[in-house]
Amino acid sequence: MRVEEYQELVSRLFEGIRDADTRKAYQEVFDADTVATIFKLIDDGYIKELGGVISTGKEANVFYAVDRTNSPLAVKIYRVNTTEFRHLWKYIEGDPRVRIKKRSRRSLIYQWARREFKNLETAVKHGVSVPFPITHRKNIVVMEYIGDERGPAPLLKEVLPKDVEEFRELLLDSLSRLYYDAGIIHADLSEYNVLVWEDKPFLIDMGQATTWEHPLAYEFFYRDMNQLVKMLKRLGVNITTPHEAIRLLKERVRR
Ligand SMILES: Nc1ncnc2c1ncn2[C@@H]1O[C@H](COP(=O)(O)OP(=O)(O)OP(=O)(O)O)[C@@H](O)[C@H]1O
Ligand SMILES: [Mg+2]
Structure with missing residues (x-):
């Protein structure tokens, strides 16, 4: 030009x-x-x-x-x-x-x-x-x-949904689909990358998200699961280890 x-x-x-x-x-x-x-x-x-x-x-x-x-x-x-x-x-x-x-x-x-x-x-x-x-x-x-028109959806970091239980279910369903159906690891999962809109979660910020073949896949995955533990605590689920978070996702895998 x-x-x-x-x-x-x-x-x-x-x-x-x-x-x-x-x-x-x-x-x-x-x-x-x-x-x-x-x-x-x-x-x-x-x-x-x-x-x-x-x-x-x-x-x-x-x-x-x-x-x-x-x-x-x-x-x-x-x-x-x-x-x-x-x-x-x-x-x-x-x-x-x-x-x-x-x-x-x-x-x-x-x-x-x-x-x-x-x-x-x-x-x-x-x-x-x-x-x-x-x-x-x-x-x-x-x-x-x-x-x-009043502004973008707030981050999960900033607000709690009204119906926490419903939101939690939708979040776990989406994450289960992302990691196990789509085969994608977010790799920067956190309360900063989940929007809350009309009481529903929207996952954002997917530039770094990769697939299971990536040599660091499990490192990214465990980091995400540690973040998920933190998120779930705020959403009223009392788990403490990434393994428990993984189980919650696996339970929701559609066969
Ligand atoms: N589709 C969208 N609709 C409304 N708001 C959005 C949307 N996508 C992103 N945002 C807003 O923009 C912010 C930054 O987006 P995103 O998380 O994708 O970028 P980022 O990679 O975190 O940016 P950086 O790492 O450079 O800070 C989000 O926290 C959210 O507030
Ligand atoms: Mg972000």
């Missing part, structure tokens, strides 16, 4: 953003390529308009957007230039589904976003409660927005 074209695109994208935090969140992720990628998604009709920021994190910023029918979307944009990415290799190298041709930061991040999308797709196919994946391109994942 020529410099003038890029400047034109950026000024179109930044038009009308007055809020300082939103402006900063945009600046963190919008290098020339990412701007071009967003415009491609707009041209292809996936996104009509990009809006305010939902979250700014270490690896990605998540933005609110709408599609052509004004349905809300969550647009997760991985940072290409401002990420400490070295620690991510160990999550992706052993995944047989991923082939990285070039050992560059950019190709890692692209594969990361692609894998997050694929993980969401596989999860949906197996009935796991996740935001519905819409599309992905380069460092961007577009998915269903969970929340309403």
Whole structure:
């Protein structure tokens, strides 16, 4: 892309953003390529308009957007230039589904976003409660927005569902489906990566999620199960070991 074209695109994208935090969140992720990628998604009709920021994190910023029918979307944009990415290799190298041709930061991040999308797709196919994946391109994942006009769904870290028992059942059902039916290990399971919406759990943040063939699969799995013990305690289940958590998932496997 020529410099003038890029400047034109950026000024179109930044038009009308007055809020300082939103402006900063945009600046963190919008290098020339990412701007071009967003415009491609707009041209292809996936996104009509990009809006305010939902979250700014270490690896990605998540933005609110709408599609052509004004349905809300969550647009997760991985940072290409401002990420400490070295620690991510160990999550992706052993995944047989991923082939990285070039050992560059950019190709890692692209594969990361692609894998997050694929993980969401596989999860949906197996009935796991996740935001519905819409599309992905380069460092961007577009998915269903969970929340309403007042804001995104809160994290399990921040709220407790009203019907704890029902929520717990849905959470265990989804996790059982994810690990045993879909064969995917989340690898960053925690109260920060479960949204609570209309008393239902939604699992998010699947970029690092891998399969059982990964050489570190069991390490990731046990770490997740330790987190599950913590979550279940807050949800009124008194278990203390990862093995008990595993049993609760295995009990729910559909034969
Ligand atoms: N589909 C969604 N609908 C509503 N909110 C979302 C959605 N996806 C993500 N979020 C919000 O954005 C936050 C960050 O998303 P996510 O956990 O996927 O990114 P992250 O990888 O943790 O980011 P980082 O590690 O860089 O902090 C979530 O905690 C949640 O508040
Ligand atoms: Mg997260």
